[in-house]
Amino acid sequence: MRFPTIKGPTVLLALVAAMLVALVGLPLLALLPRMGALHALPGEADALGNTVLLGLGTTLFALGIGGPMGFALARARLFRGADLLLVLPYVTPPYVSTIAWMMLANPTTGWLTPYLPVDIYTLGGMIWVLGLHLAPFVATTVRDALTRLDPALEEAAWLSGASRLRTLFSVTVPALLPAWVAAATLVFASTVASFGVPWMLGAPAREPVPVLSTRIVEVLELGWVQGRPLATSLAMVLLVLGLGVPLLLRRLLAGRAWSGARSVRPLVPTDKPWATALVAAWGVLAVAVPTFTLLVASFTDKGAFSLVHWARVAGDARIVDALSRSTVVSAGVATLTVGVGGFVAWAATRGGRSAGAVAGLARAGLAIPGSVLALALLLAFSQEVRVIVAERATFTLALADTAWLLGLAWFVRFLALPVDIVGAGTRNVHPSLEEAARVAGAGPLRALGTVTVPLLAPALANAWFLVFVGAICEVTLATMLAGPRTPVLGTMLFQLQTYADPRAACVLGVGLSALLVGGTALSRRFVR
Amino acid sequence: MSVTLTGVRRAVGAHTILDGLDLVAEKGSILALLGPSGSGKTSCLRVIAGLDPVDGGTVRLGDRDVTHVPPEKRGVGMVFQTWALWPHRTVRANVAWPLQLRGIADANARADALLGRVQLGGTGDRYPHTMSGGQQQRVALARALAIEPDVLLLDEPLSSLDAALRDELRALLAEVIRERGLTAVLVSHDPEEALSLADRVAILQAGKVTQVGTPAEVYATPRTEAAARLTGPVAVVGATRRGGRVDLLGWHGASAGPDGAVRVAIRPEDVGFSDGKDAAHGVPFTVERASFRGARTRYRVRAEEVVVEVEREAPPIGRLRVGRAVVLEATESR
Structure with a gap:
């Protein structure tokens, strides 16, 4: 493919690249010289240990549930809505179900604890919540790999004399190795980087369960100046664990990766009782129980139906203020990322290596653990930046503790979504469509605007929605970057849940879930 | 070991795939299944392997009724269209695993010997995806042979x-099948492949066998239009039969059967032509297209509604030009 020989896109691309370097590359590099308090690092060994345990435990748990579910989805005829049931826990942020499980499995006041000796405020509790959240990702990865797998691989094994069970474990499961690795590394990386769930479950526990991401925040809360060196050191450890280890693992196994053999005969799904039972059990545990809990908690008071919690939330000026700020900033971020990310994606699919590199840079924002990115941005923008252009025109950039810094962080964070989604869309719009418009007499921008953009409309809308809800639900960057005077929904939710008003948190959780489920259903219909 | 299908029926939903199919592959012979796509060739093969269940009829391997025997207990070898090499195993492990499943101690040594037989000695440690298509095909053949089957199934x-x-692999395939005395059933849509390899050819149409015979028989006297088209290039034209004779643009051929409309199949080599000077014995045709194919040239010629492809050795000097009138003559008595 050729890059159109026009200057406009090249200049724009260079601008985007410069911006990304300034917002991600340089702040991250600037972390290195600020590492300090290395003598205190051995004292954080339990945080490191917990992080690794949490990552491994969640990965195993998610693979254990998601793997069989992927088989069920690919091979069995399931009831209608099974795939929506599968993805719901993945599209709702994990802290929403955490609120529900805190209601259910609090060791003293939990609704379940009279009957079951459970305690959600433990490492096991975190693994439970994060595993249920990430299992759908494993399931869809395995499902997609299985549908691409040539059924003849298994048939050849049967003809060689292997039983069904033996074939499953000697051929099917190992042949999916690339999918297992992809799923496991992503689950591990996102668990290790997760902040919200360990913060909600690990910090208030009777025996606190610190992990790296929560320790960074705790250390910073001790004081900006005293805490900064140790926080930076912890961030570097987290960066290695959350980004370096998965990358290394993929690299090591890359030599053993094979492109999936194309299937010739489509496999006809059959009725499988175990698959139906598995997905139904999933529906109950991962969807129905948390949803029902949140509904009951938000709509009852002293055992009777009541709207008192909803009224309290609607009447709380701070909550309404945070909600509107979240909405406005998220919408702005979504619009900006879709514009910039869509352009980068278009340039990367149509153009050469340079655009591909920019797309890679854009993806970095999502790959880096959120607390590391937040710390990098905090350090970079903690001081006022004065740009003196001429003697009289001085621009002061004072972003710290404003919603602007959070907006900027979210922009960096979520730019990867439109780059990937619109990128997939652009690959389906053949360049000849644009070229035909050019031949017909349209200029490059006009061809883009009248041919490509309308064809990409579903992808653009989908990307906008995903960024919007991603930002609204985001808590890591929100907790670290939103100043006390500019709270957003994520920070407000944490405050309510942890200190003030768990029932109000349930109300927000229900509202957020309704928005997500409705939006997901809508975007599915829209994309199809 | 012979392969016998008797009245085999198979349907998926409302769609009938095999419709009372009868078929015999004699011991030690190669049977080719030819048919239009969707005629049930591959299904027939999968039923023999036990990969697809049947709704009626029986499948016998030799004297053994295997209709309800699962594939792992049938002991047939199969080479898949996609070759289906296990991507996570080395080439040697691909070939050796069927032997290991049978508890054979020197599985790896035997696998290496088989790889040598298919001219892939020394490649045992490689992974399938690092090999070329031809090499992978040979690994698939070696793996299918590993269990020393009596019956080998080949799906395109x-x-x-x-x-x-x-061409090279077809020769290897034929050699290996003959030297081991295997009964082979081959599915193909390439007439050349089927005719050159097979001892007998079965024509499948809509889930039924419509003709079985030696390649030469089916080629020369196809019973249906589909059989004619499946076995090689052919022009099929309409004509009328009256009193045991078919008249077609001045030709006359003997043909037993009731009076009425018939279809006549004309192979490119069935007719020759002269350049039109001696028009007394034939019908004037016009050359519509000439395609040079090296030693021979194929012409598409037309007279009224009748279009025929004719092949002829490329003339030493020049060739017949498009638009030129020619006269066709039957080269055989048909």
């Missing part, structure tokens, strides 16, 4: 290879 085994490689 050469279709994903280029022409030169196909």
Whole structure:
């Protein structure tokens, strides 16, 4: 493919690249010289240990549930809505179900604890919540790999004399190795980087369960100046664990990766009782129980139906203020990322290596653990930046503790979504469509605007929605970057849940879930 | 070991795939299944392997009724269209695993010997995805042979290879099948592959066998239009039969059967032509297209509604030009 020989896109691309370097590359590099308090690092060994345990435990748990579910989805005829049931826990942020499980499995006041000796405020509790959240990702990865797998691989094994069970474990499961690795590394990386769930479950526990991401925040809360060196050191450890280890693992196994053999005969799904039972059990545990809990908690008071919690939330000026700020900033971020990310994606699919590199840079924002990115941005923008252009025109950039810094962080964070989604869309719009418009007499921008953009409309809308809800639900960057005077929904939710008003948190959780489920259903219909 | 299908029926939903199919592959012979796509060729093969269940009829391997025997207990070898090499195993492990499943101690040594037989000695440690298509095809053959089956099933085994490689591997396939005295059933849509390899050819149409015979028989006297088209290039034209004779643009051929409309199949080599000077014995045709094919040239000629492809050795000097009138003559008595 050729890059159109026009200057406009090249200049724009260079601008985007410069911006990304300034917002991600340089702040991250600037972390290195600020590492300090290395003598205190051995004292954080339990945080490191917990992080690794949490990552491994969640990965195993998610693979254990998601793997069989992927088989069920690919091979069995399931009831209608099974795939929506599968993805719901993945599209709702994990802290929403955490609120529900805190209601259910609090060791003293939990609704379940009279009957079951459970305690959600433990490492096991975190693994439970994060595993249920990430299992759908494993399931869809395995499902997609299985549908691409040539059924003849298994048939050849049967003809060689292997039983069904033996074939499953000697051929099917190992042949999916690339999918297992992809799923496991992503689950591990996102668990290790997760902040919200360990913060909600690990910090208030009777025996606190610190992990790296929560320790960074705790250390910073001790004081900006005293805490900064140790926080930076912890961030570097987290960066290695959350980004370096998965990358290394993929690299090591890359030599053993094979492109999936194309299937010739489509496999006809059959009725499988175990698959139906598995997905139904999933529906109950991962969807129905948390949803029902949140509904009951938000709509009852002293055992009777009541709207008192909803009224309290609607009447709380701070909550309404945070909600509107979240909405406005998220919408702005979504619009900006879709514009910039869509352009980068278009340039990367149509153009050469340079655009591909920019797309890679854009993806970095999502790959880096959120607390590391937040710390990098905090350090970079903690001081006022004065740009003196001429003697009289001085621009002061004072972003710290404003919603602007959070907006900027979210922009960096979520730019990867439109780059990937619109990128997939652009690959389906053949360049000849644009070229035909050019031949017909349209200029490059006009061809883009009248041919490509309308064809990409579903992808653009989908990307906008995903960024919007991603930002609204985001808590890591929100907790670290939103100043006390500019709270957003994520920070407000944490405050309510942890200190003030768990029932109000349930109300927000229900509202957020309704928005997500409705939006997901809508975007599915829209994309199809 | 012979393969016998009797009245085999198979349907998926409302769609009938095999409709009371009868078929015999004699012990030690190669049977080719030819048929239009969707005629049930591959299904027939999968039923023999036990990969697809049947709704009626029986499948016998030799004297043994295997209709309800699962594939792992049938002991047949199969080469898949996609070759289906296990991507996570080395080439040697691909070939050796069927032997290990049978508890054979020197599985690896035997696998190496088999790889040597298919001219892949020394490649045992490689992974399938690092090999070329032709090599992978040979690994698939070696693996299918590993369990020393009496019956070998081949599902379009050469279709994903280029022409030169196909010839080479077809020869290897024929050699291996003969030296081991295997009964082979081959599914193909390439007439050349089927006719050159097979001892007998079965024509499948809509889930039924419509003709079985030696390649020469089916080629020369196809019973249906589909059989004619499946076995090689052919022009099929309409004509009328009256009193045991078919008249077609001045030709007369003997043909037993009731009076009425018939279809006449004309192979390119069935007719020759002269350049039109001696028009007394034939019908004037016009050359519509001439395609040079090296030693021979194929012409498409037309008279009224009748279009025929004719092949002829390329003339030493020049060739017949498009638009030129020619006279066709039957080269055989048909």
